Each structure stands twice: as structure tokens, then as C-alpha cells.
Amino acid sequence: MNTDILELRSGERGRWSRPDTPLTACVIWGNDYATGVANLGHQRVWAICDDAPGWSADRLYALTRPEDKPTSWDWGRPLGGFDLVLASVCFENDYPALLDLLAEAGLLCDHTERRGPLLIAGGIAPSLNPRPLAPFFDAVYEGDAEVILPLVLERIAQQPPRNREDAWSLFAELNLYVGALGNHGEYRLWTSTDDVYAASETIHPAGHFGETALVELGRGCPWRCRFCAASWAAGGFRPSEPAALRGQISEKMEHFYVERVGLVGTAVAEGDDFCELLVWLKEQGLRATASSLRADLLTEETAGLLVELGQRTLTLSAETGSEELRNSLGKGLSDENLLAAAKAVERAGARYLKLYFMYGLPGETDADLKAVGYLVSEIKKRLRRTRLTVSASPFVPKPHTPLADVPLLNEGELRRMRELLARELRRAGIGSFSGESPRQALWQAALARGNEDILRRYRSGESRGRLIREAVNRR
């Protein structure tokens, strides 16, 4: 194991697992350690496997690992030496690195030739469309891991499948997507029975959120933005129960011996008790940050409390500059809401305000793109101490949403729109902005709506550009 990895491992605080059970699982992540250790989905899957009777679990990060054979994070065990390899995947763009990892471990082959550990994939990206990964895994689960994985682990522990065919039958019986049998799965949602959701299992200063214990405030979203998989696939809003959430936060603070909590979720400030939670955090002498909030929920009180708790950057998803287009997407936010939120951020004394936009939306015109520049300049006028930053990425239609089947714009058109947007933003005083490139977004879109062949063809040498063009031309 190289020194960097040894240093990362020794700096971790939290769950420590040992291979002292009859069965072992390795949870693999298709990106680097910094993103994996900051992802509650990945950590949750690891904990479920490690806590299941008869099982213990390790992890492996595709882009942070020794250069020779892929070996697991804590135990240094080759991937082929586990009973189960479980991929937790959030982003379609991580698929290639994940498959490279399996190939290097000698585990990437067609169903009939497969030997060694059982392979299962899950997470939001394959849940939305299991087909691209299905040829490379024995099964793909769709929906919340908490519903499905404990059943899978229990059944394997009770009676380990005698062969691959037995395993596929078991997975099909449990309603997973099983490519080898042509069995379509069922999307399942979990509502917590102990009133709280996922929280950090381990933390590391090198993680994206540093020494912060992350706590999920709930699942789903009460809004129905027509582009948003978090709402359409993840189900109705299921918030944590306030008292149970506080108990969970206290426990994590003590466990990790940290004083900063990251409040994570799709609908962070929904519910009357968000400000009460922030006041409570302040009374406990803690620091906190929250993910992006809806502009109509970012009041002066909320912004003020977040800044007092140490949040330097507040983020708002404006989506687009035109109120009409924004509302056709079901966002339900006026320009006035955004301007008022910007004012609140300024009054609170936040160091940065970050605005998120999309472009390439269905029905979007050049006038709508110019409206982004206008809105940004109006927001800028309301900021004196707070610095404004902008992120703009191409719209990616996601399965399970009402916009799933809208035609994709070609790369040239997206580049033109990006240039127009850049010009308008420069006029508004924003010299540069971050965001996904048209190529990255189109690759994500092609994988999000791809079939069983897309990754097979990619691995056999067909270019991303060609596969993207096919996806664009398929109407």
C-alpha cells in the first residue's frame, strides 16, 4: 500500500471493521476517497453490510488505491477474495472508473463466465436506470438500500447460493433487476422507523467536507420540480423527527469528537423546525453548514443563523433567469424570492453567495439565457460585502421525471448557449463560472438513458463522442 493511502487510512475517525465473520463484502466507489468519504449513501451501504448478522465489510475507492492489484481499504484484501462486491453509485459519469476497477480485479465478464464474488450495484444513478450496469453485475437494486440490502444479506447468510444461477433466482425473488434472467426489479423506498436517516460512519480531514459529521435531515422532497429525480424517484417528503435528529447529532459529535455538523438533504429547510434546529445547534456551541436551500426558505433569520454557525457560502438554485421558464419547470420560485434571499444573505454577512443555473432546458430561448445575466446583475446590486459566484451546467434529463424523454441538444448547440451565457454573465460582472462541460453533461445524459449495450460498446473501444451523438439523434 502506498504512503498516501496509509496516511489517509490512519487519519480516519469512526467505524472500524474486521474480517471476523463467515461472510465478507466490499463496498466499491467509482471515484476518489475525498468524494466517497463525504457521501452518506456510500457510507450507509458500508454500515448496512458491516452490521448485517454474519457479515463484515470493507471499502475500495476506484481513484484512490494502490497502482497494482485493487485491494480493499482496511484489510488490504484483493477484491476477488470477498463473498460480495457492492457498488454504490451516485453519478453516471463514475461508471467507467467502476468498470475499470472490476476489470483490473479480474471480475469484469459476462454473466455466463462470471466467477468469484457476487456483484451487486445500487445507488441513485443505477436506480434510475439499471440497464447500463446490468450486464456487468449479477443484480442491480433500485431505490433505498435500507429496504433491499438487509434482505439480500440475510438470505445469503441463511443459505449461501450454491452457484450463480441460484444467486440470480434469489435476487429475482427479492425483486432486484437481474440482467441474466431479464428480470425487471422494483423501485423501493424506505421510511425510517427510528425517525432519523443516514449519518457519517467515518470522517477524514481530506474528505470534501473535512472534519464534519454529516447528518441527513430526511428523504424526498415536498416539491415537484419537473426535472428533479430527487423528488420524482425518491418519493414524498420524509423528514427526521426533530428530537431524534438532535439525539443523532449529539451522538455523532461525541463519537467523532468534532464540533461541525453538515446538514444534508434534498429539502433541507422544509418544515417549521429548521430555524429551531439552528438555534439549538448554536446553543450547543456547534458549527454547522447546510446544503442548498430553496430561495423562499432562505429568510433573514435562517441566513443569519447559518452565518453565525460558521457557514461562509450560502447557495441557491435559481435554475434559470426567466421566471416563466422557471415556473414551467415547476420550481415555484419568483425572481422576487431570489432577490429577497440575496438581500437576506447580504444582511447576514455571508462571505459568498453561490447561484446554480441550468441551460439547454426544454423550450429555452436566447432571451431566457440573457435573462440569467439580468437576474445576476440585479442580485449583484443587492450585494456589497457578499461576493457572488455562479455555477451553470447543461440540463440532463433524468429517468423517472416528467422530462425524462425530452430530446437532447447537440454538443455544438450547448457550447453556443454556454458562450452566450458567459457573455451575459461577463456583462453582469461575473468573469468566470463553474459547472459541468457540455461533453460531460451529454455523456451523463447518454448513460442515464442508455441501454445494456452502451458501456459494453464503450469498453470495446467506441468513442464517447459517437455514443453521445447516437443518444442525441435518438428522438
Ligand code: SF4
Ligand atoms: S425543491 Fe429542489 S429537491 Fe425539491 S423537487 Fe425542486 S429541485 Fe428537487
